[in-house]
Amino acid sequence: MKRIIKSMAVFSMVLVTVLVSLTGCASPSKSVGASKEKLKVALILPGKKDDVSFNQAMYEGMTAYMEEHEEDIELKIVENVYEVADIQPALADFADQGYDVVFGHGFQFMEPIISVSKKYPDTCFLLGTGYKFEENSAIYDVDLESGGYIMGVIAALTSETGKIGVVGGADASEIFRGHEGYKLGAKSINPLIEIQEVYTGDWTDTAGAYEAAVGMYDSGVDVIWHSGDGIGLGVVQAAVEKDKYALGNVEDQVSLGEKNVLSGLQYKWEAVIAQIFDDIKSGSFKTLSDDKRIYWINIANDGLVYTEINDPKGMLKEEEKKFIENTFQQLKKGEIEIPEITQNK
Amino acid sequence: MKTKLLNSGKKAAGAVAMIALALIIGAVLVLISGNKPMEAYATIISGAFGSKLRLSELFIKMIPLTIMALGISIAYKAQLWNIGADGQFTMGAIASAAIGIYVELPPFLIVPLSILSAILAGGLWAGLAGWLKTKFNANEVITTLMLNYIATYFLAFLVYGPMMDPQGELAQSEVLKESLRIPLLFSNYRIHAGIVIMILIILLMFFFWKTPLGYKTDLIGQGEKVSTYAGINVKRTIIITMMISGAFAGLAGWNETYGVQYRLLEGISSGYGDIAVVIALLGELNPLGIVISSFFFSILMVGGSCMQRMTNVPYSIVDVIKGLIIIFVIARTAFRNTAIKYTMKEWIGRRKNYAK
Numbered sequence: 001m002k003r004i005i006k007s008m009a010v011f012s013m014v015l016v017t018v019l020v021s022l023t024g025c026a027s028p029s030k031s032v033g034a035s036k037e038k039l040k041v042a043l044i045l046p047g048k049k050d051d052v053s054f055n056q057a058m059y060e061g062m063t064a065y066m067e068e069h070e071e072d073i074e075l076k077i078v079e080n081v082y083e084v085a086d087i088q089p090a091l092a093d094f095a096d097q098g099y100d101v102v103f104g105h106g107f108q109f110m111e112p113i114i115s116v117s118k119k120y121p122d123t124c125f126l127l128g129t130g131y132k133f134e135e136n137s138a139i140y141d142v143d144l145e146s147g148g149y150i151m152g153v154i155a156a157l158t159s160e161t162g163k164i165g166v167v168g169g170a171d172a173s174e175i176f177r178g179h180e181g182y183k184l185g186a187k188s189i190n191p192l193i194e195i196q197e198v199y200t201g202d203w204t205d206t207a208g209a210y211e212a213a214v215g216m217y218d219s220g221v222d223v224i225w226h227s228g229d230g231i232g233l234g235v236v237q238a239a240v241e242k243d244k245y246a247l248g249n250v251e252d253q254v255s256l257g258e259k260n261v262l263s264g265l266q267y268k269w270e271a272v273i274a275q276i277f278d279d280i281k282s283g284s285f286k287t288l289s290d291d292k293r294i295y296w297i298n299i300a301n302d303g304l305v306y307t308e309i310n311d312p313k314g315m316l317k318e319e320e321k322k323f324i325e326n327t328f329q330q331l332k333k334g335e336i337e338i339p340e341i342t343q344n345k
Numbered sequence: 346m347k348t349k350l351l352n353s354g355k356k357a358a359g360a361v362a363m364i365a366l367a368l369i370i371g372a373v374l375v376l377i378s379g380n381k382p383m384e385a386y387a388t389i390i391s392g393a394f395g396s397k398l399r400l401s402e403l404f405i406k407m408i409p410l411t412i413m414a415l416g417i418s419i420a421y422k423a424q425l426w427n428i429g430a431d432g433q434f435t436m437g438a439i440a441s442a443a444i445g446i447y448v449e450l451p452p453f454l455i456v457p458l459s460i461l462s463a464i465l466a467g468g469l470w471a472g473l474a475g476w477l478k479t480k481f482n483a484n485e486v487i488t489t490l491m492l493n494y495i496a497t498y499f500l501a502f503l504v505y506g507p508m509m510d511p512q513g514e515l516a517q518s519e520v521l522k523e524s525l526r527i528p529l530l531f532s533n534y535r536i537h538a539g540i541v542i543m544i545l546i547i548l549l550m551f552f553f554w555k556t557p558l559g560y561k562t563d564l565i566g567q568g569e570k571v572s573t574y575a576g577i578n579v580k581r582t583i584i585i586t587m588m589i590s591g592a593f594a595g596l597a598g599w600n601e602t603y604g605v606q607y608r609l610l611e612g613i614s615s616g617y618g619d620i621a622v623v624i625a626l627l628g629e630l631n632p633l634g635i636v637i638s639s640f641f642f643s644i645l646m647v648g649g650s651c652m653q654r655m656t657n658v659p660y661s662i663v664d665v666i667k668g669l670i671i672i673f674v675i676a677r678t679a680f681r682n683t684a685i686k687y688t689m690k691e692w693i694g695r696r697k698n699y700a701k
Contacts, residue, residue, distance in 0.1 A: 042654075078654045084606075085615040086650060088535075089402050093651065096398040108515065119533050 038074040039281070042094040043103040046082045053229045055079070057251045058105045058128065061269030065277070073277070088112040095120035101280060104128065113137055124280050129174065133293045136286050140272050143298035144178030144227070145338050146331050147265045150299070150306055151247050152185025153327050154263055155223040156193050157320045158245060158311075165196040165216040167235050169203040169228035178227050180341045185327075196221055200231050209234030217242040223262065225249070236261060245313070252307045263309050271303030272296070299331045356629045359677065363627070364641065367669035371662055378658065385658045392651025393644040399651065401534035405605060407643040408543045409434070409597040413621035414639055415550050416593020418630040420471075422554075423565040423586045429474060429489025430594040431618025432496035433467040437595025438602045439500060440466035442609040445521045445602075446508070452524040459525070460599055467595015468588040470496065475587030479580040485587070493618070504611050517610035527604035537604040546593070550632040562586050594618065620646075620667070626674045642667075 049059040059077065066075050076099075081090050087104070091112055094102045104113050105128040117125045117134040125137035133139055155164040166182050168175045179197060186193050196219070198212040209231030213224055217238060225247035226235040232249055239246035239260040246257065248264025272295035279285040297303025306328065309321055316324075330336045372382035393403050413430045420427040441463040448455060470492060477483040501516070503509075508518040527537045553559045561582050564572045572579050601613060624642055628634030649663030 076654070080660075083615065084610055084612060089405075089647075089650065090654065092398055092535075093396075093402075093654065096396055111515075 038072055039101060039277075040074050040076075040099040041101045041103070042076045042078070042099045044081050044087075044090055044094075044105060044109070045077065045079045046106045046108065047080060049077065049079055051229075051251075052253055052256060053232060053250050055105065057267040058103075058269050060251075061267070061271075061273055062103075064270045065273045069277070082108075084108070088116060091116045091125070092119070095123040095125075099123060101126065101277075124285055126276060133290075138276070138285065138288065138293045138295065140269065140276065140295040140297070142174055142267055142304070143296040144174045144304075145181030145184075145341055146299040147304040147306075148178035148181030148183075148225075148227075149185035149188075149336070149338055150324070150328055150331060151225045151263075151265060152182040152187075153189055154306070154309070154324055155182070155225055155247060156186040156189035157324065158223050158262060158315050159193070159221075160315060161220045161222050162190065162192070163194045163196065163219070163221045165198075165213070165221040165224040167209050167212050167216075167224060167226045167228075167231060168197075168199045169205070169231050170201060171199045175199075175227050177341045181338060182225055184338060202231075203228050204230035206230045206234040206237075210238050213238035213246075214242065217244045223247065225264075245315075248307070254307065254310050258310070259312050262311060264307050266305050266307050267297060268303050268305060269297060271301045299328065300334060302332075353629075353631070356631075356634070360627055360629070360634070360638070363670060363673040363677070366673065367666045370669055371666040374665060375658055375662055378662075380656065380658045385652055385656060385662065388652040388656050388658075389644065389648030389663075392648035392655070395651075397531075398534055399647060401531070401536035403643050403647045404536050404540055406646050407639055408539050408604075409601055409617050410621055410624055410642060411543050411636060411639040412546055412597040412600065413594045413617060414624040414628065414635045415546060415632065416590045416597075417621055417625040418550075418628070418632075418635060419553070419562060419593070420586055420590035421566075421625060421630050423562045423583070425475070425478075425583065425587055425590070426486045427471060427474070427489050427587060427590050428486060428622055429471060429492050429591075429618070430621050431614045431616065432489070432493035433470045433591040433594035434598040434601070434614045434618055435493075435496040435500050436470040437463035437467040437598030438609060438613050439496075439503065439598075440595070441599040442518055442521070442602050443508070445525050446519060452522075455525055456603075459603065460596065463595040463599030463602075464592040465595070467598060468592035471591020471594070472584055472588035475584040478587075479583050497614075500609070500613070501611055504609055508609060510608070515610075518608050520608045521603065525603065526607055527600070535605060539600045539604040542596070542600065546596075547632060547636055558585070594621075623667070623671050623674060626678065627670060 043058070043062050045055045045059065047053075047055040050056055062075065062077070066073060076094075078090065081087055087109060091102055091104060091109070095116060101124045103126045107129050109127055110130040110132055113125045113127050114132055114134060114137070117123070117137045121136055123136065125134075127133070127137060127139045129141045130139050164186060166179055168179055183195055186195060196216050198216075200208040200212065202208065209226065211234075213226075213235045216224055221244070223245045224235055224239065226232045227249050229250070232253065233256070236246050236248070236253060236256045240257040243260065245262040246260055248254075248256075248261055250265065250267050252266050253264050254261045276285075276295055279288065299305075306324075309316060309324070327336070368386070372386070375382040375385045393399055413434065417427055417430055441459040444459040444462050445455060448458065450458070471489070474483075474485045474488040474492060477488050478485050504516045504518055510517055510519040512519070527539050529535070529537050530540070554563065561572070561577050564575060564577060565579060565582055565586070569579055572582070597617070598614070602609060606613060620642055624638045625635055628636070628638040645663055645666065649660050652658050652663070653660040
């Protein structure tokens with residue numbers, strides 16, 4: 001019994017010491033003259049940096065920017081921070097360690113960034129897609145309608161059956177706009193084209209997307225564009241099995257099906273990364289007006305490109321390829337007007 | 346007293362040896378992966394103690410782990426192998442979150458009500474397994490494990506369906522009102538007043554084994570026949586023991602919902618239940634041992650994620666170390682198992698007989 005009381009006393013003493021040391025100083029203050037030192041930047045990825053999709057695109061965009069700015073930026077990249085319980089500690093730890101900029105690459109980082117950014121007003125936070133922000137945080141997102149438009153043009157020109165398809169994940173903002181852009185693009189080529197559309201409702205539903213794509217191909221569709229992560233793999237898999245064409249998204253996906261991935265959109269986040277860092281360095285980041293708090297990548301700012309046409313079946317003629325490139329250039333110059341797309345929910 | 350001290354010294358030495366062995370094997374793996382083991386372990390230590398924030402995160406992990414492991418130890422003392430702490434935790438989180446979100450009462454009533462509901466939900470979930478054992482002789486290892494799955498999918502159903510936050514698209518409930526949350530100890534860190542509850546429970550556990558109920562539980566662990574002779578209602582005690590064990594996990598679920606996440610979300614249990622089992626066994630079901638091993642595992646987890654962030658060593662190394670400790674703990678338990686010893690003795694005896 002004595003032993004128990006003794007050990008309990010020791011334990012509570014340790015605990016008290018720890019708690020007292022915690023109270024020591026409340027807010028971690030950073031040195032003011034840090035601007036001449038390297039900017040400390042952390043990028044937190046929810047998946048692997050070589051996922052041929054969402055994470056890889058950001059990884060490549062970031063490293064591309066880094067190569068040109070190695071002398072004034074120090075970058076730390078973490079992969080696979082996916083569990084809800086891990087996100088907030090990871091964000092807070094970087095901020096606490098004095099990192100100046102922290103990127104949370106994904107929608108699920110939104111709430112944690114909101115709560116952490118309040119506690120660390122000196123750190124800038126960037127959220128990959130979403131809609132909420134604080135004074136010291138902003139969002140980078142993709143303006144998918146113009147990209148969808150060019151995909152629609154490619155699909156309509158390629159299709160011999162007059163039937164094309166599109167498979168998306170959740171029926172959420174940017175994906176919805178991409179799909180509408182796709183329909184507009186396709187109809188600009190052939191107003192009577194039949195467009196089949198499926199939302200699987202889930203980004204990771206590879207099997208559901210595969211089933212949807214197989215159904216489309218079986219009904220005579222010969223080109224499908226997909227607009228998401230895991231579902232993209234399902235669509236490409238179906239294309240390979242049915243030996244039809246698929247159009248990719250986010251990252252160059254030709255490696256997934258060399259005979260069946262016709263082209264695809266590639267996100268070039270570096271188009272806005274430079275702008276983000278310029279704003280942070282100049283100090284204007286925290287005073288941005290609300291409408292400028294979302295950095296959009298689009299065709300006009302080279303943030304969206306289509307990957308080189310890969311047409312082993314020879315379904316596209318030379319002049320059609322030229323037409324595609326022309327359309328792309330027109331979109332870039334803003335010569336094709338896409339009506340504003342709003343989603344009625 | 347002296348032999349007791351010697352005994353616990355032996356037990357502690359065994360635990361330390363197991364941890365050391367796991368760390369050595371982990372170091373070899375770090376070396377193979379092309380990194381420096383000393384650097385990796387140093388990052389784990391600095392990742393757990395290096396700043397106030399990290400220290401705060403350490404206790405954020407330690408609170409639920411300790412509470413759950415202590416609850417598990419009660420069942421294990423009675424030889425009831427409750428491995429369903431995860432599910433009991435989840436049910437506690439669900440019940441308390443539902444109270445916090447849907448019941449319109451002043452906070453001073455809601456908070457105790459939510460605690461009570463969490464304890465009840467966790468207790469009943471474990472009690473169900475206990476009842477199945479007494480009624481149908483269903484093995485509690487299987488039933489508690491299966492109940493884990495039911496709880497996990499029930500939670501998923503709720504956060505994707507009826508309890509989903511109407512303002513978002515994520516699998517989570519709406520957020521709890523600020524007046525209901527467990528107060529933070531320091532405004533900048535997540536460490537909250539739930540630590541007081543953990544300390545109270547630790548203190549309580551030191552005395553639990555001296556109470557009549559603790560004594561009965563212990564006796565059931567010695568064997569059903571003995572307990573029946575001693576005049577104990579075995580069936581009732583089994584169910585009550587399971588319920589107490591589950592109540593602890595349910596309380597930990599309340600703590601996580603009201604102190605850390607402030608809402609219900611998918612995967613809220615984060616696999617704490619499984620680690621708590623290892624902690625209870627590594628701590629030899631002794632309250633002090635459990636507190637120490639839970640502290641150790643919290644260091645591993647918090648420091649491990651920091652190691653992944655700051656070095657190129659993957660977090661999987663931490664999982665390997667955890668896994669090794671589990672294997673060692675099981676191996677030791679198996680070796681110590683009297684049943685095995687007896688069969689060995691019998692077998693040797695028979696061999697001797699044949700030899701004659």
